[in-house]
Amino acid sequence: MSIPAVPTAAEPATAPADAAPTDAAASxxxxxxxxxxxxxxxxxxxxxxxxxxxxxxxxxxxxxxATDAPAPKTRRGAADARRRAAATARADQLFEDLAAGRTATGGQRAWLAAAAIATAVHLTTAALCAWGLWLLVTGNTPLRCLGALVLALVVLIRPRLGRAPRGEGVLTRAEAPALYGLADRVAAELGTRPAGVIQVDTDFNASVWVAGPRRQTVLTLGLPLWEVLGEQDRVALLGHEFGHRVNGDHRRGLWLGTAIHALAHWHDLARPRGHYRDAVGLRMLFQLTDLLLGVLLGGVARLLCRVLLLLDRLTSRAGQQAEYHADTLATRVGSTEASRGLLRTLLLHRTAETAATRVRAELHSRPRAARRGRTPDPAERTSAPEAFWERLRDHLASVPPLEHERLLRRSALERGAVDTTHPPTHLRLALLDRAPAVPAAVAMTPAEAAAIAAELAPHRVRVARTLLAG
Missing domain, CATH: 2.30.30 (SH3 type barrels.)
Known part of the structure; x- marks a missing residue:
């Protein structure tokens, strides 16, 4: 599971606006x-x-x-600019250290400071729980009511251990023995625990996270990403995700990880939302209450935001180093070429969104007159999902070298990354290019690829229909 992003200025999420094609060939x-x-x-x-x-x-x-209009000069904008500049300098310095072969750690003092903040978060929750129980046991009726409210607050802000997914999108070992077998081989090669649950979803992404008191490993595969990757690139993807279990990233550990998630949850709860501004009746009283709560909770939210930013500053170097290490593990498992293919495909996430929109518009506009007056057979009912995946793969496979070059330069300009916990993608590719080529330790056979495709077939139809529905 990805670490919650620290609140920063929003990154543009739309791909270049090109004219929509009129047929399959154009897309x-x-x-x-x-x-x-x-x-x-x-x-x-x-x-x-x-x-x-x-x-x-x-x-x-x-x-x-990008717009030509200059961004308005505000204190928050200036602070965000300074924060981005500092993050860029740290990322560049880490890349130079790793490229030069120097040992680059997150720093013992930074780790101790982050651990101290995490301890304070957990102790705060424990202290509130103890206070609420004490009020319930020793207090009078009003104090017992207060104690009950405190315990309810503790339940609301408690650290979450996560819950293993169930239901739609989850594959059992009996349903997907080939996929579990490949994931087990990758996990064994890296010396980590195998996946207890594999889930597929609609994201152009993948992740490995742990859930529940037993710390069960959950592998989540986004089918849009999985479907456009080559066979060996998929092995590299599994190697990178399982590599997060052994790359020493403390932010994914139980103590610090749950504290960061708890702080992000506290910040979300404390942000004023103005729920009462449109209330009917006693409008002035509700608005006054809303104003007072906004002032109080706004200050708490700003404090929590600063703590989150501090934690990000303390752990970003070690976290980005762990991402580079995960890339190295992906290379060992899937080969250097497969890791490069994976990262170059990840640069196409906006292109994939645009392609999916185009294919959806095209398939929705297909003539339906020939099918009127009769019930479509099963082959016709699955034709749209099959066409979706085929045309999405074709579109991304046909991206010209010049567009790949533009995306790489754009990543360098914008310090582009998958999210705030990752190094810029162009730096990850540059570090792979500096290392000697490595062959694959785990190879996906054609028979294995065909078996996995058959196991994922029902989910491909479901996910395609979800994406086609928009």
Whole structure:
């Protein structure tokens, strides 16, 4: 499970706005384009019109969705800019240390400070619980009511151990022996516990996390990512995710991880939301109550936000180093080439969103007159999901080298990462390029790939229908 993101300025989540295709070929096959001159430097541009047209010489239109209007100068904006600059400097320094072969640790003092904050979080919860129980046992009626409220608050803010998923999207070992077998081989190669539960969902992502008092390992695979990866790239993906169980990232540990999640939950609860502003009757009383609660809870939320930012500062170096280590483990398991393919595919997450939108629009607009007046057979009912995956794979496979280059340069410009807990993707690729090539320790056989595809077939239909529904 990903560590909760510290509140920061939002990153643009939309891909370049290209014209939607009118048929299947337009959504997947490369489209020829006449060379044109860059309006900035007059260099010749020969780009695929399905993607953003940009100039590699002067980087004109590198980020087409960026606005030309300057951001308003506010104290919060200035603080966010300083925070991003500091994070960029730390990421660059860590990359230089690792590239030079220097031992780069998160720092013993930083770890001790983070552990002290986590201890304070857990002790706060324990103290509130003890106070509530004491009021219930020794207090009079009003104090017992207060004690009950305190215990209710403790239940609300308690650290969560997580719960293993059940129901839709969960595959049992009996349902998916080939997939579990591959995951077990990867886990054994890395010396970690095998997955107790495998779940598939609709995200262009994957994760390994632990749930429950028994700390059961849960592997979550996003089918949109899994389906567009090559066979050996999927092995690298499993190697990277299982690598998080052995890469020494304290933020994923029980003590610090639950404290970070608890703090993020506290911050979410404390943020004023203005629930009473539209209440009917006694409007002025509700608005006054809302104002007082907003002032009180707003101060608590700001304090919690600062603590979260401090924890992020204390643990970011060690956490990013652990991500690099997970990339190394993925390389050992799946090969260097497979790890590079995985990271290059992860750069296409916005492109995948755009492609899914295009395919959805295309499939929804297909003529239905031929099917009117009769019940479609099972093959026709599954044709749309099958077409969705086929065209999504074709579209991402046809991304030209020039677009890959744009995404790499954009990652360098924006310090692009999967989320705030990961190093910038272009730096992860650069570090892989500096290391000697490594062959795969775990290889997926064609028979194994076919068996896994058959096991995932019902979930591919379900997930495709969910994505097609928008």
């Amino acid at each position: 997947a096959a490369p489209t020829a384009s006449a060379p044109q001159a860059c309006p900035c430097c007059a260099a010749t541009i020969d780009a695929d019109p399905r993607f953003a047209v940009w100039c590699p010489a002067c980087e004109w239109n590198l980020t087409p969705e």
